[in-house]
Amino acid sequence: MSKRIDVSGLTAYYGSHKAIDDISMNIEPRTVTAFIGPSGCGKSTFLRTLNRMHEVTPGGRVEGKVLLDDENLYGAGIDPVSVRREVGMVFQRPNPFPTMSIFDNVAAGLKLNGNFKKSELGDVVEKSLKGANLWNEVKDRLNKPGSGLSGGQQQRLCIARAIAVEPKVLLMDEPCSALDPISTLAIEDLIGELKERFTIVIVTHNMQQAARVSDRTAFFNLAAVGQPGKLIEIDDTERIFSNPSVQATEDYISGRFG
Amino acid sequence: MSTAAVAGKRTSTLQGASLPKWSPYAIVGGSIVLGVAIGLAAGLDSKVQWGLIAGLLYVFGTYGIAARVEGSRQAKDRVATSLVWVAFVIAVVPLVSLIWVTISRGVKVLDVYFLTHSMGVVADSQPGGGAYAAIIGSLEQVGLATLIGAPIGILTAVYLVEYGRGRLAKSVTFFVDVMTGIPSIVAGLFILSIMLIFNMEPFGFAGSLALAILMMPVVVRSTEEMLKLVPNELREASLALGVPKWRTILKVVLPTSIGGITTGVMLAVARIAGETAPVLLLVFGNPFINNNPFEGAQSSLPLFIYQQYANSAGANAAYDRAWAASLTLIAFVMILNLVARGIARWKAPKTGR
Numbered sequence: 001m002s003k004r005i006d007v008s009g010l011t012a013y014y015g016s017h018k019a020i021d022d023i024s025m026n027i028e029p030r031t032v033t034a035f036i037g038p039s040g041c042g043k044s045t046f047l048r049t050l051n052r053m054h055e056v057t058p059g060g061r062v063e064g065k066v067l068l069d070d071e072n073l074y075g076a077g078i079d080p081v082s083v084r085r086e087v088g089m090v091f092q093r094p095n096p097f098p099t100m101s102i103f104d105n106v107a108a109g110l111k112l113n114g115n116f117k118k119s120e121l122g123d124v125v126e127k128s129l130k131g132a133n134l135w136n137e138v139k140d141r142l143n144k145p146g147s148g149l150s151g152g153q154q155q156r157l158c159i160a161r162a163i164a165v166e167p168k169v170l171l172m173d174e175p176c177s178a179l180d181p182i183s184t185l186a187i188e189d190l191i192g193e194l195k196e197r198f199t200i201v202i203v204t205h206n207m208q209q210a211a212r213v214s215d216r217t218a219f220f221n222l223a224a225v226g227q228p229g230k231l232i233e234i235d236d237t238e239r240i241f242s243n244p245s246v247q248a249t250e251d252y253i254s255g256r257f258g
Numbered sequence: 259m260s261t262a263a264v265a266g267k268r269t270s271t272l273q274g275a276s277l278p279k280w281s282p283y284a285i286v287g288g289s290i291v292l293g294v295a296i297g298l299a300a301g302l303d304s305k306v307q308w309g310l311i312a313g314l315l316y317v318f319g320t321y322g323i324a325a326r327v328e329g330s331r332q333a334k335d336r337v338a339t340s341l342v343w344v345a346f347v348i349a350v351v352p353l354v355s356l357i358w359v360t361i362s363r364g365v366k367v368l369d370v371y372f373l374t375h376s377m378g379v380v381a382d383s384q385p386g387g388g389a390y391a392a393i394i395g396s397l398e399q400v401g402l403a404t405l406i407g408a409p410i411g412i413l414t415a416v417y418l419v420e421y422g423r424g425r426l427a428k429s430v431t432f433f434v435d436v437m438t439g440i441p442s443i444v445a446g447l448f449i450l451s452i453m454l455i456f457n458m459e460p461f462g463f464a465g466s467l468a469l470a471i472l473m474m475p476v477v478v479r480s481t482e483e484m485l486k487l488v489p490n491e492l493r494e495a496s497l498a499l500g501v502p503k504w505r506t507i508l509k510v511v512l513p514t515s516i517g518g519i520t521t522g523v524m525l526a527v528a529r530i531a532g533e534t535a536p537v538l539l540l541v542f543g544n545p546f547i548n549n550n551p552f553e554g555a556q557s558s559l560p561l562f563i564y565q566q567y568a569n570s571a572g573a574n575a576a577y578d579r580a581w582a583a584s585l586t587l588i589a590f591v592m593i594l595n596l597v598a599r600g601i602a603r604w605k606a607p608k609t610g611r
Contacts, residue, residue: 099514158495161495
């Protein structure tokens with residue numbers, strides 16, 4: 001059920017500040033695409049434009065086109081709320097809802113949108129938790145608060161919550177940066193499984209991680225602090241890490257930059 | 259303990275001379291004894307003066323002794339600590355004395371009879387009677403004021419935090435700040451002027467309206483702070499699930515902060531429960547029981563206290579009733595506070611495993 005994404009001429013602003021400039025790329029369905037690049041180069045901003053979360057930030061606005069299977073997300077009459085049901089997101093810091101139990105956290109997307117059958121809810125929660133490799137750890141305490149889990153478990157809970165609403169695309173904004181190596185491994189394995197069902201886009205600062213999990217890698221950079229971020233190149237991950245076509249990419253990956 | 263003796267024991271540059279652990283207590287004791295002695299010797303009548311002298315002696319004594327033994331940096335540290343303690347005592351003494359006086363005088367006539375009977379035909383100078391009419395009036399007026407003030411206040415805060423941008427939000431914030439400073443008598447006069455236009459007699463609900471005006475800014479302020487404490491990540495997590503903004507606020511933001519909001523509302527209720535001026539103007543007072551807040555004069559606890567004191571012509575029976583009503587009012591506010599704390603603890607986001 002995953003969908004392809006075609007971005008063309010995308011420019012995003014915070015107020016009058018241009019954060020990313022004229023980005024175009026194609027993301028195939030059932031692949032993992034990793035975004036790498038230095039801090040402040042606009043990878044997270046670009047990721048957030050893919051499900052219209054960018055405009056939640058005060059002053060945030062976007063020019064250009066994002067096609068999700070030929071439908072422009074920024075076209076006239078498109079409801080951002082419907083877009084976000086198609087394109088789910090996992091954030092840098094695990095953020096389960098503190099007032100809800102583990103069960104309610106996973107069911108949150110369905111419950112809060114009001115379109116669910118009570119009898120199916122249990123199945124959806126079980127399926128999502130199994131999909132996030134968390135079911136065996138929490139099946140005996142579904143009614144306990146989600147904030148009582150460890151950081152890595154919380155992040156997998158957030159992934160379960162995101163996939164429970166059956167999105168077509170899953171965006172991940174540095175999902176492992178707050179986690180220890182073992183939890184990181186768990187999430188990386190999970191990404192490998194999830195790409196059978198979703199188109200996955202992941203922002204990461206960890207280049208080994210990008211090399212491990214992704215099929216394609218995009219390198220972003222910015223000319224100087226305060227300048228807008230740009231897409232330098234996007235290619236197969238193997239090629240980016242062995243023989244990139246742009247010198248700046250090779251410098252960044254091998255640690256020679258600045 | 260002399261400086262030389264302490265200095266002689268030093269073995270390391272990291273170890274300085276220090277006063278023994280019991281020294282602060284000794285300095286407190288010494289300054290109290292000295293303060294009393296000076297007070298008696300100088301023939302000062304007021305115990306407050308004795309206390310102030312003892313407090314000053316304590317602060318200066320601490321500095322002097324610590325500076326001699328430990329050096330000036332530690333002395334400053336000890337003075338800061340002693341100032342905190344003196345300030346604490348100065349704040350607590352009136353509070354304890356107020357509660358003590360209210361309880362000791364209030365329990366005299368505070369019984370079931372007092373709580374379930376009203377003044378009726380009992381003259382103010384005679385014993386008997388009770389505050390039932392006033393309790394009913396207070397409950398109804400404060401309850402109605404809360405029903406009006408709390409939702410408007412909470413919704414205003416939601417607007418300011420979640421939606422408000424630009425000039426409108428700034429002016430709303432400004433006017434809420436202005437409203438915080440409105441003297442209660444002015445709120446009373448505002449409603450009174452409307453009542454006079456329509457030629458109405460005093461009634462309980464008019465008082466509720468004035469109390470709601472006083473309550474709103476307090477609710478807005480406290481709710482605003484609570485909503486700001488909700489992490490933005492939770493809002494984004496909900497929005498990213500495709501939940502519309504209004505549902506996010508209703509189902510994620512408000513439940514997360516409900517404990518703090520409840521506490522804020524209860525504090526606002528406590529504030530208006532003691533208001534006398536608008537009630538005096540708008541509700542007028544009534545020795546008979548009037549259960550209907552929408553018609554006819556009512557009473558209320560603060561008003562009852564004032565009238566018992568002012569109309570008693572020095573009769574002890576009336577003074578006793580005033581004290582008993584004061585105790586009832588304090589108990590009422592305290593029970594509300596305890597309930598609010600209970601709700602806050604019950605509803606607070608859980609972290610247990």
